[in-house]
Amino acid sequence: DKYYKEMSRRIVISLKAHYALDPKEFLALVEPEGITHFIYKRRAFYVDALAATTYFAPFDVLVKELTKPFADKYFYKRIPREIAQEKYPFLLYRDEQSVVIDVVALRTFLDAGGVFPEPVV
Numbered sequence: 001d002k003y004y005k006e007m008s009r010r011i012v013i014s015l016k017a018h019y020a021l022d023p024k025e026f027l028a029l030v031e032p033e034g035i036t037h038f039i040y041k042r043r044a045f046y047v048d049a050l051a052a053t054t055y056f057a058p059f060d061v062l063v064k065e066l067t068k069p070f071a072d073k074y075f076y077k078r079i080p081r082e083i084a085q086e087k088y089p090f091l092l093y094r095d096e097q098s099v100v101i102d103v104v105a106l107r108t109f110l111d112a113g114g115v116f117p118e119p120v121v
Helices: 002-018 023-033 047-052 060-066 103-111
Strands: 037-041 091-094 098-102
Touching (some): 002 023, 002 060
Antiparallel strands (some): 037 098, 091 098
16 A cells, blocks of 8 residues: 555656646656656657547546646747757757756756747647
8 A cells, every 4th residue: 555655646746747837847846756867758748649648547537637738838848959068958868759857957957047948849
């Protein structure tokens, strides 16, 4: 019971962070957990993928709710396409499948007044 409760809690945090609508919401979810790096699955944010997203019960209801917004509303869509460490130090890696974010560097970027580009759809 304790294992399931903890795993459920972590899955919910992970899903909410993955589909967070802005960087502050994202950080509010991952920082208390001590998460230092986060990997986004790029394919999950394609318009057709969002519409077809499913997950196993009981998390399927949460996933359907999290994937309702328009594709350009997610924090993920604000992450720059270019890897430019001097401009976006939180963006560590990007390829056809994944994007890796340094959570600590993202916090520093935001606290310094860093600005994100417009959403990429």
